[in-house]
Amino acid sequence: MKISGYNFINGERSGENPSTLNSFDAHTGAALKWTFHPASRKEAEAACQAAAQAFAAYQATSPAQRATFLETIADEIDALDDDFIQLVMRETALAEGRIRGERARTSGQMRLFATVLRRGDFLGARIDQALPDRQPLPRPDLRQVKRGVGPVAVFGASNFPLAFSTAGGDTAAALAAGCPVVMKAHSGHMATAECVAQAICNAVQRCGMPAGVFNMIYGSGIGEVLVRHPAIQAVGFTGSLKGGRALCDMAAARPCPIPVFAEMSSINPMIILPAALKSRGEKIAADLVASVALGCGQFCTNPGLFIGIRSPEFSQLLQQMASHLAQSPAQTMLNRDVLRSYEKGLNHLHLHAGLTHLAGKLQQGSQAYPQLFKASARMLVSGDPLLQEEVFGPVTIAVEVEDQYELEQALSGLRGQLTASLLADGEDLQQFANLVPLLEQKVGRLLLNSYPTGVEVSDAMVHGGPYPATSDVRGTSVGTLAIDRFLRPICYQDYPQSLLPDSLKDANPWQLRRLVNGQWSEGTL
């Protein structure tokens, strides 16, 4: 494994800064042997300029060329060897199976965007032909297509070192849209980031793409330079509410404001309805604890809150969950900062008078113990912020409501979420059908009888939702619709065939389905 620790700028490696950063073994906390040069301001700016310079040439590539490029990236990522897997395990403490699965997800995501590019509907081609004889005024020839917004800055997530990082969903969506990327490597897995960045750069070379189409810098605090740089036209971010909001505020204050797509904070409520609880409470207790503890609770979609109606069955559920939790082993978190933040979050829960600690070993040492708390429904109804703030890790809070009315009140008090899940039997769905329109206003994804952890990468997925789940409810950061965040429409009026993009030519060389004079058409004009 050759790790140089240099920044990736315009196809070259650069490490001006004499000071270095270390990557750490997530299990032992010991520094790994590699060092990384945090980018200087000059290097960060050079990365943005390289992306800006690459934009015109990259934007001019055909969707088919970009599809091949993404597939080549996928191949390069799949070709990373066992040493790479070991390295990711050391940097993140994630299990081998998880990392192999995440790698397949990451390369699969690139290939899925390649199918989007080949399908071509993301272009949204529309043609209104001229009507020279229209009264009182003729209509000009108007043709619309979508193109990339320009260079995109991407901030990798700690919890998905592959699928939400260097070659993750934001990068894949931006590259698919024809937007060069400037990546800020997450400080929690810099060696992993370097290997993946090298894989992308190999694909850039193999496909003859402009060198500045992908750049990556190391450092902490240096991401601000990217967000403020005039060349950057959009930002993708996955992380904390505090961090995401800071980037949003920064981007909004620019002389030319730009959009930030930040996926931030969600407690992913689960609503356990009476008939389901009665018919399969035992299984729910086991499954819910498994979902909470899965991957040490380090998922954006971790179920941090669940709600049930007061009943002997709900009390029993809590008891059963408590005993499952007692058997759940402590797990190593992604890094020491994440563990400290988990401990701090638990302390806040312990100290709040409205919360009762139901189960979980005393949190101490170098690993995280899963925990179960209980809160009064009033805390949700009144919008108590503590209940709404994601504690990143294997903890969940039970909320017991009196009746259906209080359940609705409690759900109304929720902030925006990535997901909301109903555990419900047929009769529940009849009695509680009015919860659905309520939840539709609160979340990006509604689940029935399944657990929110596990986010499929597909055309229909929405990994988004109202603030503070994300900074822009109109986007998704998983699934193929993610490309839309980085596209903008442009219109050509009375342009000759020779100057029109291929997508809009009469001959329809890409065989697109286009909206022509208000009708969908796959043909030529």
Next chain:
Amino acid sequence: MKISGYNFINGERSGENPSTLNSFDAHTGAALKWTFHPASRKEAEAACQAAAQAFAAYQATSPAQRATFLETIADEIDALDDDFIQLVMRETALAEGRIRGERARTSGQMRLFATVLRRGDFLGARIDQALPDRQPLPRPDLRQVKRGVGPVAVFGASNFPLAFSTAGGDTAAALAAGCPVVMKAHSGHMATAECVAQAICNAVQRCGMPAGVFNMIYGSGIGEVLVRHPAIQAVGFTGSLKGGRALCDMAAARPCPIPVFAEMSSINPMIILPAALKSRGEKIAADLVASVALGCGQFCTNPGLFIGIRSPEFSQLLQQMASHLAQSPAQTMLNRDVLRSYEKGLNHLHLHAGLTHLAGKLQQGSQAYPQLFKASARMLVSGDPLLQEEVFGPVTIAVEVEDQYELEQALSGLRGQLTASLLADGEDLQQFANLVPLLEQKVGRLLLNSYPTGVEVSDAMVHGGPYPATSDVRGTSVGTLAIDRFLRPICYQDYPQSLLPDSLKDANPWQLRRLVNGQWSEGTL
């Protein structure tokens, strides 16, 4: 004509505020006989709450029901009588033909959005069916559709009292998306706004829509209450850069930030290329002056700047334009504020050392005289802000460049624009083809041999562009794509048929074309 001057809140009329505002005769400056009650903070909040309350019921209407609603609004607007036309003429000084045309545009826009609703593709329905046997993990059933973001606050424009105001493009797009509207009536045409609001309210009643689906308030400064209100989920605005940016900053600073779609400032450069200038310079001089003076220059797409390469033909063009301008009559502007702002803008141009005044009568009195200035190319290359700021009114600035290289430099210095137009013959297009990718990065609409004034309402139109032309390059405020600004995706995982929206049911009752397992399909499942 019955004008009460009361705010429209939840289907009722309200005028708590004892103080009143006047509307004025645009020609004489005299107060008209009607008075208007500026909304109190309580009334503004009540309007937002009414919209919030109407949202669930309105969102639950089918696209076909909303289409009928929009068509009924169109019918009500078309039914406004000659007194109404006279009233708009008095409030805005716009000519009768223009107002009749704008009314047809406004009702036509509503009917065009009705066709979008009936076509159904705006819903973006996507289905990924369950793959229970997939290895290593099964795939759940995932279904995605777009829905309205929630209540939208709309700020009407002064220069289009109908097409960009009460029942204008933003209102039509929001209502089509299933979003209730809270309108802030423009103070320049409050009586016009009241008549149109009444037409919308008649349609609300005739169609049995929830009363709070449309609300309108009067007042100045009160718009802030709308933008900051937690119920409001997006903002549409057409107006000045200063006003639009203030709303953007306000929306970004909310506890839950929301998007603002502000169409603000554009000088709409025209590039006059040598062969075209040689072959038809005389016609260009006449047409360009006509475009600059059209409607007293009060269009967002008014050509405020044109560029040519130094040549005897370009000098001649300027002379010919000067003589056309001398024959262009003064015109009455929309109101006294607009005239004052035009005078102020002209003063800045007169005082700048880099600009020469080429033609135009001394600006004085109650009407606006068209004006022609000339600037050095260096001002554009160096990004002099004065040259980039829209002076709203019948004025344009000629920029003479030395050669093709300086032309490219000058265009690179331009800020974001709504439009850029090339006046070019065949040989120009060969020689200057590289201007196109440069302009693509700067604008929302590229025109060839036509003038930017005159914005077609159609599927392919883009009335948008990079900042400061608009606050979000990903949107358009004219044309059917405008609906996308007010939509967000939502995903249903493993939901039963009975709880899915009709758009996502197996039976495909609306006969939508849907993306099913990565393939487009019009059928049932």
